[in-house]
Amino acid sequence: MMRGGQGGSEHQYIAEMCDGGRVQSLAEIAARMQLPLGVARVIVADMATDGLVAVYEPTSLDDETDAVGTELLERVLSGLRRL
Template identity: 50%
Template sequence: MGAAAVRPYAWTRGRTKASIDLAIETLVSTSQRGRDQIGLLQVEHRTVAELCEQVRSVAEVAALMSLPLGVARVLLSDMAGLGMVTVHQTASSAGNMPDLALMERVLSGLRRL
């Protein structure tokens, strides 16, 4: 097994299930705590924190980091649990129709996977 296949597994310590349920369209952003402690974060968490300075969907984070969606979910879930990222309520989780621009961003992120 190559280093590229082992690394995400090591990042999640073998876990495949996130502790927080994150849909692919769920939006996340770096919290103030994440910005304050960015220099102390592990490489993979620092990369997520830098990417999420702009609000991003879970699918976008996975695509931009070239990670499987499950690995991105575990990383984001861990970071949310530590207060490093903020999980935003999406239109679809509020029972409303999702924003077309959001859906286009998710589709674009999925295509990059």
């Protein structure tokens, strides 16, 4: 997912974690890099500004309409039952 040669080794590491469209949580990036969450947040925000990564806001049940929230819950439920 890296474009060009700019960016430090942190950028490279994060880009590799997200390679091939894999979605990673900020918490997971921070844990794997052994960085405080706040630091990881800043690095990822910089990368997003440069277009190196896409940031997806988590789906929030608070923001969703009832129909969307219910559909999401049903997907989670059937997914858990399949595990």
